[in-house]
Amino acid sequence: MPELTLDDLRRILRAAGGEDDPATLDGDILDATFADLGYDSLAMLEMVSRIEREFGTSIPDELVPDMPTPRTAIGLINSRLRAAA
Template identity: 55%
Template sequence: MTDFTLDDLKRVMRECAGEDESVDLNGDILDAPFEDLGYDSLALLETATRIERERGLSVPEEMLIEAKTPRMLLDIVNSPAHGEPTVSEER
């Protein structure tokens, strides 16, 4: 299975919570805190649930709480624990 990419994450984020007009998801968001992107914990939970369904994996809630940026979430989703290589650089 291929890595879940930043573009994949942006698509899911838009589907789950839309896009705040003041936030440009096309910009450099990899290390931007989710709250700065207009995504609260509920929106992030919905995003994670959708990723889990698409990827057929289960991410422990404790790990989701620790994911403060898109890079951190991608690292979790693509981690070896889920059978995927770890994200180490911007995609």
């Protein structure tokens, strides 16, 4: 069963292109808000779209506000992946 890791999320966020400085995603970012990391709602929707394609799962747009931090995003996405397995 696939699982989204923090490294996966960092790679996807960099590809989604919210923050200009890739070093912003280094270190302990699990509890930083995506807004503090430089990702706006458009970048978040791009992140979700990339995760859907890569992991073969559906994440409704209305769940995006329920993912304010990388920790909550990873938890929510992995719970959807487990439920779909």
